[in-house]
Amino acid sequence: MWYLIISIAALVIAALGFYAGQLLWQLKQQKLTQQAELKKRLDYLTHSINHISRAMQAEQCDYSEGVLRVWVLLDHYNKEQPEPKDYASLYPGFASLYDVIKDMPTHDARKKYSKKDIHKLDLKRWRAEQEFGEQIAKDLESIIQEF
Secondary structure, three states: OHHHHHHHHHHHHHHHHHHHHHHHHHHHHHHHHHHHHHHHHHHHHHHHHHHHHHHHHOOOOOHHHHHHHHHHHHHHHHHOOOOOOOHHHHOHHHHHHHHHHOOOOOHHHHHHOOHHHHHHHHHHHHHHHHHHHHHHHHHHHHHHHHO
């Protein structure tokens, strides 16, 4: 009788051990998948930041457009890092221009404004590009090296 109870108990323990092993294996696979997805996302962000920065450096992209795009990508990239960086202090030209233009309307939102208002916004943007242009050029070098 005792042999039967011990046998059943051993069988239950073995079954629970097997089940726990399966769960641990699934957890490991899930972590590997998440790491692969994160690496893929970071690679995409890195490539995009580098590509846009090189286009800005080659004057194929206005500073305003490039800064808007790169700054958002940097923000997403930074959120994925275990120790986020202070990009505002690392890239002061980008941060300064972004602060000026971040609330300006783009695309269809510009159509809602009068030509006079759009011209004022464009002048403000152009002046900011000129004011921070030298620092942005330095920031581009740093960004291209980092990414």
